[in-house]
Amino acid sequence: MDNTLLRGTVFLIVFSAVAFSEIRWPRLSSHHSKKTRWQRNLGLIAIDVVVVYLWMPLTVVMVATRVHDHQLGILNQIPLPTPMVWLIALIWMDMVIYWQHRWFHQIGCLWRLHKVHHLDLDIDVSTGLRFHPAEILLSLLLKCAAVAFMGVPAQVVVVSEILINSAAMFNHGNIAIPAPLDRLLRHFLVTPDMHRIHHSVTVRETNSNYGFCLSWWDFLFHSYTEHPQKGHQGMQIGLSDYQSFARHTLVYLLKLPFIPPQPDDASAPK
C-alpha cells in the first residue's frame, strides 16, 4: 500500500475509534462549546495538512533513503538483525519526540509556537492534532536530523509517524479508562490521564509528562507527575493567562506566536 494511503487509513481508523470512545466513555464533561472548539481545531488541522503534512513526511523518508544509500548514520555502521534495527530506531524516534516536546516548553521562541496547542480549554482527540504549522515544520526538520544521525530505515520512519500520530490521538482522548488498566498501561504507554496532566493550567504540571508514546522517558528524565494536584475532575485545562474562549479564533491561533507575550505571562519559560 502507498505510504500516504496507509498513513491516511490508519489515521481515520484511530481518529474514529478515539472519537467514538469519547462519546461512549467520556472522562470529563466539556466546559466550552465542542462545536466551536472543533471548528477551530479542524480548521488548524486542515491548514497543517495542506501546508505541511501532505508533503513533508516524504522529505523525512527521502532523507532516510539517502542516508541508507550512502551507508551513513549509526545503525548503518553496526551489523544488527533487522528486527533489532527496527526496535532501536522506533525507540530512538520516540525519545527524540520526547526531547523535542520538552525543548518546545523550555525555549521561549519555541514555546510561543507550542502554546497554540496548549491554549485548548478542553482536551480531546482534536487537541492531539492541533499544532501551529510552523511547529510541525520545525518538528519535521528535527526528525530529518534524528533520522540522519541514527540511520533510521525509511520504513521505520513511516511506522514511527503512524505510531506517534496514533499515540497523540489516543493520549489526548477524553476517554475514561478504568484505574487498574491505566496503571498497567502507564508502565510503557502514555495514557490519556497521564497526558491530560500536561495540559493543566498549573505550570509545574504543564512542565511534566512530555512523553507521546512510551511513558519511560518521563520516568527516566524525571519529568513524571502521577496525579494532578486538584484531581482529574478539579483540574483546569489550558493556560492561566489565556482563558478567554471567545478570543481563541482560528486567526488568533495562527497569529499568536508572533504576538509578543505579556511580561507577566505565567506560562513563559523562566
Ligand SMILES: [Zn+2]
Ligand atoms: Zn506540551
